[in-house]
Every structure is written in structure tokens, then in C-alpha cells.
Amino acid sequence: MAINSIGWLQSPGFRKSYFTLLGLIAMLLVIFPFLWIVLSSLRGVDDFFSLELSNALPQALDLTSYKLALGRSQLVRWTANSLFIATGTTLLSLSVSAPAAFAIARLRFKGRRAGAVILISSYAIPSIMLAIPVFVLLTTLRLNNSYFALILLHATFTIPFTTWVLQDFYHSIPADLEEAGYIDGASLRQVLWRIILPLSVPGLLAAGAYAFILSWTEFLFAFLLVQSNDAFTAPVGVHAFFTGRNATESVMAQLMAASVVVSLPSVVIFGYFQRYLVSGFLTGAVKG
Amino acid sequence: MASISLSHITKSFGRRKVIAVNDVTLEIPSDHFVVLLGPSGCGKSTTLRMIAGLEKPDQGEIRINDRVVNDVPPQRRNLPFVFQNYALYPHMSVANNIGFPLKMQGVSRTEIQRRVAGVGQTLGLGELLERYPAQLSGGERQRVALGRAIIRDPDAFLLDEPLSNLDAQLRGDMRLELAQLQKRLRATFIFVTHDQVEAMTLADKIAIMRDGVLHQYANPDEIYHQPADRFVAGFIGSPMMNFIEGKLEREGLNAVLKTSDLSLTLGPIVDIPVSQGQDVVLGIRPEHFLISPEGNNKLMVEIVETLGSQTFVYGNLTERQRLSIEVDPALRAAAGDCFKFEVNPKFLHFFSTETGQRIAIHS
Numbered sequence: 023m024a025i026n027s028i029g030w031l032q033s034p035g036f037r038k039s040y041f042t043l044l045g046l047i048a049m050l051l052v053i054f055p056f057l058w059i060v061l062s063s064l065r066g067v068d069d070f071f072s073l074e075l076s077n078a079l080p081q082a083l084d085l086t087s088y089k090l091a092l093g094r095s096q097l098v099r100w101t102a103n104s105l106f107i108a109t110g111t112t113l114l115s116l117s118v119s120a121p122a123a124f125a126i127a128r129l130r131f132k133g134r135r136a137g138a139v140i141l142i143s144s145y146a147i148p149s150i151m152l153a154i155p156v157f158v159l160l161t162t163l164r165l166n167n168s169y170f171a172l173i174l175l176h177a178t179f180t181i182p183f184t185t186w187v188l189q190d191f192y193h194s195i196p197a198d199l200e201e202a203g204y205i206d207g208a209s210l211r212q213v214l215w216r217i218i219l220p221l222s223v224p225g226l227l228a229a230g231a232y233a234f235i236l237s238w239t240e241f242l243f244a245f246l247l248v249q250s251n252d253a254f255t256a257p258v259g260v261h262a263f264f265t266g267r268n269a270t271e272s273v274m275a276q277l278m279a280a281s282v283v284v285s286l287p288s289v290v291i292f293g294y295f296q297r298y299l300v301s302g303f304l305t306g307a308v309k310g
Numbered sequence: 311m312a313s314i315s316l317s318h319i320t321k322s323f324g325r326r327k328v329i330a331v332n333d334v335t336l337e338i339p340s341d342h343f344v345v346l347l348g349p350s351g352c353g354k355s356t357t358l359r360m361i362a363g364l365e366k367p368d369q370g371e372i373r374i375n376d377r378v379v380n381d382v383p384p385q386r387r388n389l390p391f392v393f394q395n396y397a398l399y400p401h402m403s404v405a406n407n408i409g410f411p412l413k414m415q416g417v418s419r420t421e422i423q424r425r426v427a428g429v430g431q432t433l434g435l436g437e438l439l440e441r442y443p444a445q446l447s448g449g450e451r452q453r454v455a456l457g458r459a460i461i462r463d464p465d466a467f468l469l470d471e472p473l474s475n476l477d478a479q480l481r482g483d484m485r486l487e488l489a490q491l492q493k494r495l496r497a498t499f500i501f502v503t504h505d506q507v508e509a510m511t512l513a514d515k516i517a518i519m520r521d522g523v524l525h526q527y528a529n530p531d532e533i534y535h536q537p538a539d540r541f542v543a544g545f546i547g548s549p550m551m552n553f554i555e556g557k558l559e560r561e562g563l564n565a566v567l568k569t570s571d572l573s574l575t576l577g578p579i580v581d582i583p584v585s586q587g588q589d590v591v592l593g594i595r596p597e598h599f600l601i602s603p604e605g606n607n608k609l610m611v612e613i614v615e616t617l618g619s620q621t622f623v624y625g626n627l628t629e630r631q632r633l634s635i636e637v638d639p640a641l642r643a644a645a646g647d648c649f650k651f652e653v654n655p656k657f658l659h660f661f662s663t664e665t666g667q668r669i670a671i672h673s
Contacts, residue, residue, distance in 0.1 A: 207385045
């Protein structure tokens with residue numbers, strides 16, 4: 023009887039609900055800050071700092087903060103800037119890492135292994151360490167305050183990762199297909215362009231979405247390099263809300279609204295491409 | 311069409327230099343159907359890949375029509391290669407798969423369409439041209455892979471176990487089609503397989519390999535009836551050739567094979583002029599025994615295999631010596647039967663106990 027009485031602990035139903043509950047808690051932890059931002063942005067300004075549970079959900083949909091945020095700042099312009107930079111970073115990353123990953127995955131040359139290790143270990147360097155040298159370098163080259171510099175800089179962070187994802191993806195494509203291409207008279211470039219890349223669309227989408235989001239959310243270098251108000255990226259623009267203002271309830275509410283507006287593009291991109299992200303990152307892992 | 315010759319080709323892989331192909335020399339005459347045969351890991355596929363240019367030999371020379379091609383990349387060898395898993399491009403339609411080599415040659419679009427239609431008709435793919443590889447059956451994929459090879463009007467065809475992914479029925483059909491295709495195209499075919507039936511039925515000449523070494527290169531008849539060594543003798547033929555290790559001796563007018571617990575009468579010394587006491591490995595194929603009441607040797611049947619047109623019986627001649635014999639199906643052999651048998655002296659094979667090489671003893 024004693025054993026039977028704890029039998030329910032091992033029942034599939036209990037285990038399922040247990041894991042579901044754990045999943046929900048994890049999800050809530052991750053999503054709570056963002057949820058709070060969205061809710062605060064929709065609340066009336068007067069209730070902004072209230073911690074009353076009854077005030078948690080907005081009583082009525084109040085879009086004043088959005089109107090104020092959009093009216094007072096160049097939020098649309100900053101979002102457009104970010105869109106331009108993130109798109110540029112994505113295109114640059116993919117056009118460099120697609121062939122580079124092919125070389126690492128399939129070609130045999132001296133230094134291939136060392137190159138691949140150096141590429142991935144560049145992640146071990148905290149970006150704050152690079153901040154001053156990069157600032158000095160780009161200022162000397164008169165490239166500060168330019169989108170081009172920012173795209174270049176963002177690409178240096180995204181390329182190692184996108185290269186890694188893509189080379190992993192290429193490994194899942196049978197070598198026979200590539201060899202069939204050579205046999206059929208295709209050059210190395212034609213094999214990459216006509217056979218490997220069309221088969222790597224999920225990998226390219228995953229790597230591209232990652233590069234886009236990383237560039238979109240990057241703050242440190244955008245903050246250091248871009249000085250004119252017009253050229254701000256979205257995260258820098260949102261930060262600028264505070265500059266020269268008191269943190270009144272109204273300003274805070276506008277900040278929340280601005281944050282929501284600025285997050286939307288990357289949320290949309292992530293939402294659309296998330297199935298590729300998962301498949302792209304897992305292909306290499308499960309092929310074995 | 312092309313003749314291909316390999317001269318002392320050696321290839322090893324990896325840091326440990328594992329030898330895949332060891333000093334192989336092979337002349338493949340123009341318009342011949344040559345099969346590279348052997349167990350897995352014998353180096354046959356590596357040899358084919360070196361001919362295609364997908365691997366580079368460490369030593370030796372590969373010639374196509376007397377031109378050394380060691381440094382010629384696969385793109386410029388004009389040798390189509392049919393892969394075991396067909397390697398069709400999944401994102402291209404059947405028509406685009408077949409036309410791909412022409413596209414790479416810069417042939418005009420209308421000309422490609424015309425030739426693809428022609429090849430499609432030859433291979434019975436007419437209605438499938440707009441489909442994608444994932445929508446095709448194994449046999450259809452196989453045809454598309456062949457189509458991609460044929461369309462180039464090549465010097466020779468290289469095929470790496472192209473039938474091994476098909477089911478038995480289809481494999482038989484495709485085997486016939488391949489044989490017809492080769493006759494029609496009058497082209498050189500080099501075909502890799504581990505299946506002796508494919509080799510025996512398709513080949514003008516068979517090259518048998520093991521552990522990277524070429525054991526014999528001859529026509530199927532010679533391979534079967536005059537195997538160069540014990541490995542070839544055992545690899546070709548099913549059930550396998552019987553091997554009995556012993557001493558050849560004279561007993562009266564007969565030649566006899568003696569082991570510690572067996573004395574097997576082989577036949578009159580007129581046919582088998584033995585020198586006294588020679589150590590040999592005797593090889594006899596199952597069909598070269600003669601069941602007869604006057605036979606000098608006896609076998610107790612343990613297992614009977616009935617295949618319809620053929621019946622094989624298996625039994626122990628002595629404790630250590632198993633034997634398989636083909637018998638007349640009309641005998642209706644059953645386990646427990648005891649047969650007296652003779653061996654046919656004309657079809658005995660002798661191999662060296664040390665090297666396994668064939669020894670000529672027959673007069």
C-alpha cells in the first residue's frame with residue numbers, strides 16, 4: 023500500500039504536468055521584464071510607479087505614452103537607422119561567412135583548424151575591452167559617426183558565429199552532392215553557389231536572423247561611435263530619453279513605449295524565423 | 311571512346327597512412343565493361359575515385375587515352391560518375407539535374423532542353439522531367455543519375471555500386487538495362503560492386519581486389535575456372551569453394567590427398583601427376599563432385615539446401631573438415647543420408663599452403 027500511495031508521483035500524467043509547470047516558470051522568468059515594459063507602456067501615467075496588484079493590468083488602453091514618445095523624439099528615424107545597419111550587418115556577415123564556412127567545412131588547407139579555433143575563440147574577448155582601441159582606430163580613420171563603421175564593427179562580432187553555424191550546417195549536406203558538382207563540370211564557386219547555398223537556406227536564415235538581432239540590440243559601440251542625434255540607432259536613441267531629463271513618471275512611461283516600438287522589428291523577425299533558428303542550430307548536432 | 315590505364319597506383323589516407331590502394335596496375339581497353347570487385351574496404355571505390363579525379367594517387371600514373379591525368383581536376387576529365395546514393399541535386403527538377411553538366415559547359419538553353427528530352431526518352435523518364443528527386447522511386451532516381459551521365463556523351467562511365475540501394479527485383483532489371491545501355495552506347499564502363507553476381511553477369515573483365523591489392527584481372531570465365539589464388543577462388547562462387555589442406559600422395563595408380571584424419575581419393579595419377587608428399591590446399595567447387603555408388607569417399611548429410619533447380623548438401627567429412635556438394639535435385643537428399651562420392655579430377659584447384667597462389671599440377 024505504501025508503495026502504491028506514492029505511485030502517482032511516477033505516473034506519466036504527473037511528470038508531464040510537473041515539467042510543464044517548470045517550463046512555465048522558466049518562461050515567466052524570461053518574459054517578465056518584457057511583459058512589465060509592455061504593460062507599463064499601456065498604463066496611465068499616474069499609475070506608473072504603483073505596485074498595487076489591481077493596477078498591474080492597464081484599466082483602459084492608454085496610448086498617451088506612445089504618442090508622446092513618438093512625437094517628442096526621432097524614434098522612427100532611429101528605428102530606420104537600426105534597420106539599415108542591421109540589414110547591412112546581416113548581408114555583410116552572410117556574404118563573408120557563407121564562403122568562409124564552406125572553406126572550413128570542406129576544403130583542406132594549412133591552418134584550417136587553427137583558423138577555425140581563432141575564429142570561435144574571438145568570442146572569449148569581452149567587447150568592452152575593445153571599446154577604447156576601436157574608438158581610437160575609427161576616429162583616426164575618420165570613420166566615427168558613420169553607419170559603414172558600425173556595420174563593419176557589428177559584422178566582426180556576428181561573422182564568427184554565423185560562420186560556425188553555417189559550417190556546421192554544411193557538414194549535414196552529403197559530400198557526394200558537392201563531388202557530383204565537380205564531376206558535372208562545376209567549379210568550386212559554382213558548386214557553392216548552385217548546389218551548397220540553395221540547400222543551406224535554413225542555415226542561412228538562422229545565421230542571418232541571428233546577425234540581424236545581434237546588430238539590432240547592440241548598444242556599446244553604437245553609443246561610442248555615433249554622436250549626432252540624427253544618426254542614433256534605436257537602442258542609443260532609447261537611452262537618450264534620459265539624457266537631460268528628470269526621471270519623471272511621464273518620461274519613464276515614454277521610455278517604456280519607446281522600448282516596445284524599438285523591440286518590435288526584432289521580435290517579428292525572431293518570431294518568423296524561429297523554426298529556422300532551431301533547425302539551423304540543431305542540424306549539425308543531430309546528424310551523427 | 312576511352313581506354314584507361316592505371317600504372318602502379320598507390321593511395322593511403324590519414325596521418326597513419328592507412329594504405330587503401332597498393333600498387334595497382336590495370337589496363338582498361340576502350341569499350342569494355344570492367345568491374346572492380348571485392349569485399350568492403352578493399353580499395354575498389356578509392357580506385358574508381360582516383361580515376362574520376364576525386365582522389366589523387368600518392369604514387370603511380372593514371373592515363374586516359376595515353377594522356378597522364380594525375381593533375382587534371384574532375385571537371386576536365388569528362389568522366390561522369392554515378393554515386394551509390396545517386397547524389398541527385400534535391401533542389402533541382404529531374405530535367406535540371408540531367409541538364410546540369412551541359413549548363414556547366416555553357417550549352418544553350420534550347421539545346422539543353424532538346425538533349426534532356428532525348429535522354430529522358432531513352433531512359434523512360436519522359437513524364438518525370440518536371441518532378442523533384444524526393445518524388446521519385448529508387449529505380450527512377452537511378453535512371454536520372456544515369457541520364458545525367460549519358461547526356462554528356464562521355465569517354466567512359468564510372469559507376470560506384472549503383473545498384474546496391476535497389477531491391478532485389480529492380481536490381482535484376484537494372485542490371486539488364488545497364489548491360490543493354492553499354493552495348494548501345496559502345497562506351498567504356500567501370501563498375502564497382504561487392505556483388506559477385508553483378509560482376510559475373512555484367513563484366514567483360516573483372517578486377518578482384520582485397521586490402522588494396524589487385525588479386526586477379528581476367529574475364530569472368532577465367533576468374534571462375536582458373537582463380538589466381540585462394541582468395542579469388544573463395545570469393546567467387548556460391549556456395550563457396552571447398553578447401554582442404556593436406557599432403558598430395560600416390561596410392562597405387564591414384565592420387566590421394568592425405569590429412570591427419572582423412573584420405574581423399576582424387577583420381578588417377580595420369581590426370582594428376584603428383585610429386586610425393588607435396589603440401590597443398592585443394593579447392594573443389596560444390597558442383598564438381600560426383601555422387602556414385604562406386605565412389606571412394608563418404609559424406610554424411612547434415613543440412614540440405616533446396617533452391618529449386620539446384621540442391622546443395624552440407625556435411626562433415628571429418629571432425630574439422632566441412633564439405634558442400636551440389637547434388638541432383640531428383641535424389642531428394644535428406645539430413646542423415648550417406649552419400650558415396652568421387653571428385654572430378656578435371657576441375658581440381660591447387661593452391662600453395664604458404665602464399666595461397668595457384669599451383670599448376672594438372673597435366
